[in-house]
Amino acid sequence: MSTAVDDELWSAIGDPTRRTMIDLLLSDGPGTATSLSRRLPVTRQAVSKHLAVLDRVGLIHAEPAGRERHYQVDEAQLARAVAQLSAVGATWDARLRRIKRIAEAIERSRTDSEGE
Amino acid sequence: MSTAVDDELWSAIGDPTRRTMIDLLLSDGPGTATSLSRRLPVTRQAVSKHLAVLDRVGLIHAEPAGRERHYQVDEAQLARAVAQLSAVGATWDARLRRIKRIAEAIERSRTDSEGE
């Protein structure tokens, strides 16, 4: 099912603000806490905390540049996260399909014995 | 990007306990707060709250049966959630690929001008 490490990644990308931040870092390239906060409805400090969380799980890494800290997405780690997303999706999808097959089988056997 | 409705679905399936609950409801069929709590590391009340959350966003629905309340996954809604999961995954995947292409292009132009 899901391990502790998986849950860390999940909870990291589960937050809507952090998802948007990853989106921004991917679409606009590396950015700082201040630059990100300008494009988000939260303060710089909130962004800074989120960056710390994402950094801890390895989804991004910082690169000090003078007085700024440039954050950048770790592509390999994000690829891993995406893989886990699709894995859960695939699991649920498969179970939904199985349930549907069973439901259809029941429906068939019910209509088969309808004339009794 | 992400709408408010999307975020509701996300935060619903973002919680590890709720994800496991959905897993259990899919694999073992309908269940009650008590039956689920027996297979989870949390109390019945915690499970009950999660069930309420999942019910509010429509991912599951309850069916009162005597003194019990049987909860069951809403397949259509879960299918929608899965679609959103894979949508985000696909977006990030595409951006990762684009970044990789750009990086390779830069690498090429760098090695081209290496002999100067």
Add this chain to the structure above:
DNA sequence: GGTTCAGTGCAACCAAAGGTTGCGAAAGGT
């Protein structure tokens, strides 16, 4: 060199969410 300005980090504080315990109420089995 000193002043000023933008970017950061740290600490205190607040509200919401996940989790717990304790209790009373209602449906079932004996």
Add this chain to the structure above:
DNA sequence: ACCTTTCGCAACCTTTGGTTGCACTGAACC
């Protein structure tokens, strides 16, 4: 009738996302 099981509600604790306020540092400008 009694006891058990399941549930819902309320109070409480802890974590987390968010805020404000302040002190610090690198860079630019005089």
